[in-house]
Amino acid sequence: EAQVTQNPRYLITVTGKKLTVTCSQNMNHEYMSWYRQDPGLGLRQIYYSMNVEVTDKGDVPEGYKVSRKEKRNFPLILESPSPNQTSLYFCASSLGAGSGETQYFGPGTRLLVL
């Protein structure tokens, strides 16, 4: 089954404790992206990747890191989480980035930073 998987689905952590949210897709997609969803703000892009070893900042990259060492994986790293990073995070992938290629979204990771 074609899908985007994220782990963990729920995470409670404390300020400053490094964490990684994994994202994996099995569709051989080149384009992958991370979003955060906050009430009243919709989905805002954090980082995106056009292909292996190619990553770029989205609209809200501060406090986040990503890597794209393999095509299928695109982990999101919070080196020193802060409470304002409490949010619902979505990973997405698509065949390409242009012309509105259909983006497939993962199920989401709900993060609470205390």
Place this chain on the structure above:
Amino acid sequence: GQQLNQSPQSMFIQEGEDVSMNCTSSSIFNTWLWYKQDPGEGPVLLIALYKAGELTSNGRLTAQFGITRKDSFLNISASIPSDVGIYFCAGLAFGNEKLTFGTGTRLTIIP
């Protein structure tokens, strides 16, 4: 970063009613997309629009790409309980690799 203005923010309707929502932008987009997010799930693409003036349907859903290229509309006819969720518009500008999402419209159906 740019965001799209989506309205209304929320809607409370009765089953069987028609629904209209829209998205506006200060800049031009070449592609408009409409997504639906069910509770506890990620967004799923409903309709994609690629040309100004284009009108596209997907079952009871109809979306239009505004003539000015700065807006888009989504209509749902004869709403049913499974239409409940959050609807997002998204736009893609020419030469841009990033989708810009609207702030969402939360649809609730009153029994």
